[in-house]
Amino acid sequence: MAVVTYAPASIGNVSVGFDVLGAALSPIDGSLLGDRVQVFGSDSFAIEVRGRFAAKLPSDPRENILFDCHDYFNQQLKSRQIAVQSVAMILEKNLPIGSGLGSSACSVVAALEALNQFYDAPFEPMAMLAMMGELEGKISGSVHYDNVAPCYLGGIQLMLESQGVISQAIPTFKEWLWVLAYPGINISTAQARAILPAQYRRQDVLTYGRQLAGFIHASHTQQADLAASFLTDVIAEPYRRALIPQFDEARRYAMQAGALACGISGSGPTVFTVVNDMSQAQRIQTWFTEHFIQNDDGFCHICRIDEQGTQVTGNLL
Numbered sequence: 001m002a003v004v005t006y007a008p009a010s011i012g013n014v015s016v017g018f019d020v021l022g023a024a025l026s027p028i029d030g031s032l033l034g035d036r037v038q039v040f041g042s043d044s045f046a047i048e049v050r051g052r053f054a055a056k057l058p059s060d061p062r063e064n065i066l067f068d069c070h071d072y073f074n075q076q077l078k079s080r081q082i083a084v085q086s087v088a089m090i091l092e093k094n095l096p097i098g099s100g101l102g103s104s105a106c107s108v109v110a111a112l113e114a115l116n117q118f119y120d121a122p123f124e125p126m127a128m129l130a131m132m133g134e135l136e137g138k139i140s141g142s143v144h145y146d147n148v149a150p151c152y153l154g155g156i157q158l159m160l161e162s163q164g165v166i167s168q169a170i171p172t173f174k175e176w177l178w179v180l181a182y183p184g185i186n187i188s189t190a191q192a193r194a195i196l197p198a199q200y201r202r203q204d205v206l207t208y209g210r211q212l213a214g215f216i217h218a219s220h221t222q223q224a225d226l227a228a229s230f231l232t233d234v235i236a237e238p239y240r241r242a243l244i245p246q247f248d249e250a251r252r253y254a255m256q257a258g259a260l261a262c263g264i265s266g267s268g269p270t271v272f273t274v275v276n277d278m279s280q281a282q283r284i285q286t287w288f289t290e291h292f293i294q295n296d297d298g299f300c301h302i303c304r305i306d307e308q309g310t311q312v313t314g315n316l317l
């Protein structure tokens with residue numbers, strides 16, 4: 001038996017909710033912007049890596065996060081007295097590493113979901129999400145669910161972490177297009193977290209609370225322009241923008257071109273722009289492709305929110 005899963009790219013923070021808001025995205029042209037993992041029965045454990053960004057991963061399979069996923073999942077099986085089977089895994093690495101698109105989260109989610117489905121889903125979604133957060137935390141230096149939750153469950157997820165609920169979806173604006181531009185350079189999430197201040201000014205804390213509450217309220221009441229007006233970041237962007245070449249120019253261009261919002265995806269360097277119509281999206285895509293992308297690893301996609309999240313695809317890799 002073999003199981004193949006696909007997990008989408010995600011935007012952590014979405015400007016307004018540092019560590020507490022995350023969105024799953026899929027390109028409108030149907031291209032795969034996310035990792036695929038296959039799990040199958042095998043006499044010995046092995047990890048094979050393929051895909052556009054495979055060569056950027058550590059060459060030692062034990063340094064691939066899939067190794068930890070397999071180890072950790074087996075421990076969880078044992079703790080439930082479920083017999084562990086011998087498996088091997090294939091990772092199709094389609095997301096660039098250190099891109100701000102939740103690359104490590106994407107591999108973690110695809111791998112754990114493939115393992116869970118291989119065993120006929122012994123773990124419930126919230127237990128799975130807890131495991132995913134734990135493993136993502138091993139890489140980024142602290143547990144934050146704003147990539148794994150949307151990647152796994154789809155949509156825009158609000159982290160609640162209360163009464164056993166890790167996250168829940170908020171309503172989205174179906175007409176919004178999200179232009180994602182990855183310049184082709186890497187920023188380590190752990191380092192981009194380390195440069196943030198340990199404490200914030202009262203004025204920024206108040207702005208943060210008002211904006212996050214405002215965005216959630218406007219999403220629930222489906223007031224698109226009001227929601228977009230809150231999409232600015234007083235927590236991370238002021239400190240991280242200097243890490244991204246041409247971020248200020250890119251943001252200025254996008255806003256002048258009529259974008260509803262523009263910000264850093266996760267810890268960067270990917271930048272996301274929200275627009276209402278396709279011709280604007282295409283204009284912004286052209287500008288980012290010509291002025292923001294720095295090398296052949298870069299790309300720019302017009303996306304929509306991926307409401308489905310991780311799926312079992314059934315196609316063998």
Ligand SMILES: Nc1ncnc2c1ncn2[C@@H]1O[C@H](COP(=O)(O)OP(=O)(O)O)[C@@H](O)[C@H]1O
Pocket residue numbers: 056057058063064065066091096097098099100101102103104105107108139140187188189190266
């Ligand atoms: N399957 C994997 N996918 C992505 N990164 C991985 C994987 N396995 C190990 N890593 C390592 O985890 C780190 C991910 O860096 P990070 O800055 O957190 O990237 P991202 O923000 O894109 O997830 C890198 O050092 C990378 O080599």
Ligand SMILES: N[C@@H](CCOP(=O)(O)O)C(=O)O
Pocket residue numbers: 010012013018019020099100101102103140144146147189192193236265266267268
């Ligand atoms: N909330 C996190 C999100 C990191 O996302 P990544 O895609 O850069 O891993 C943060 O902003 O640090």
